[in-house]
Amino acid sequence: METVLIETESKKYPVFVGEGIIKELNAFLSKHFSNLTKILIITDQTVAGLHLEKLQSVLKTWNPVIFTAPSGEKAKTFEVFYEALSTALENRLDRNSVILSFGGGAVGDLSGFVAASFMRGIPFIQVPTTILAHDSAVGGKVAINHPLGKNMIGVFYQPEAVFYDLEFLKTLPIHEIRSGFAEVIKHALIADPNFYHWLKTDVHDLNSLTLEQLSDILVKGIRIKNEFVSQDERETGVRAYLNLGHTLGHAIESEMGYGNFTHGEAVMIGMVFALKLSNELLGLAFHLNEFTDWVKRLGYETNIPDQLSFESLIGKMKQDKKSVGESIRFVLLNEVGQPRLQEISETVLLNELNSF
Secondary structure (H helix, E strand, O other): OEEEEEEOOOOEEEEEEEOOHHHHHHHHHHHHOOOOOOEEEEEEHHHHHHHHHHHHHHOHHHOOEEEEEOOHHHHOOHHHHHHHHHHHHHOOOOOOOEEEEEEOHHHHHHHHHHHHHHHHOOOEEEEEOOOOHHHHOOOOEEEEEEOOEEEEEEEEOOOOOEEEEHHHHHHOOHHHHHHHHHHHHHHHHHHOHHHHHHHHHHOOOHHHOOHHHHHHHHHHHHHHHHHHHHHOOOOOOHHHHHHOOHHHHHHHHHHHOOOOOOHHHHHHHHHHHHHHHHHHHHOOOOOHHHHHHHHHHOOOOOOOOOOOOHHHHHHHHHOOOOOEOOEEEEEEEEEOOEEEEEEEOHHHHHHHHHOO
16 A cells, blocks of 8 residues: 655645555544544445445445435536535534545545535545546545536635545546546656656556556656645646646537546647647657657547637637636646746637647
């Protein structure tokens, strides 16, 4: 088992990574919450069918309440948020209750926002079941979507702990593996050239990743994220660098319809575009063709879907959280491991999209 201590201005908490560590959850709850009254597990339909029975068996002495959301981004709507809060109220959770987020990034976002909102905030614990959640479960960003923008309704609210049991990753379909691995690549590009070169040299088939490789990769990604979050919990500065690829990626997700294009696969297109901008606008000497060949072999799309209009994408990018006064800002790279925030004019952006 590996333990990474996340240190932010508002809270310190552990991330436990390993096979079978879910068995330690019961002891953690008993030790950490002396007056624990009730547990609400928020999960989704897919994870419930695969793994809920296992989690319930670990927590059987607590007789947890279960709320099951739709799978994927459909969990992150006002309607589902309201239903989850209703479940908490109907089952008389109180300030000594705990919410367990059991699923991927979408469930984590929903659960954390429910926990932050219920009675003005009760504790929650992340129990991730996807590779993508190595990014989303750490750092305290929780939110739901709005038709006009992804993750636009939310707060910063840190969990009490993260229990990352690698056993749950064994059932992931390949598109979810790709979605999560895109964020691994992102972490390497913004913070660690050696890590990037190792990934590019050693990872050729996402289906053949071993649990040992996954553990090493995920712990490395979590440590990198902690470097940024510990300096800038509320994203007023360097934490924005974690959004490499997300400006265009979120716009693609929104225009395609949430849930019709995975987060990581959209972010990969955004990263390829950001790397192109970095080469052309900042003089980055990055071997973009080599990179796109590699990620295509891993199964990623690297082009913007044909049915999307550039004007609509630019409109969505103006609503990005990094934008100020409708000026569009991208995370670019001066070098691998040296990110920067760069404002791009609409004219330049449209030209670059046309030549992408």
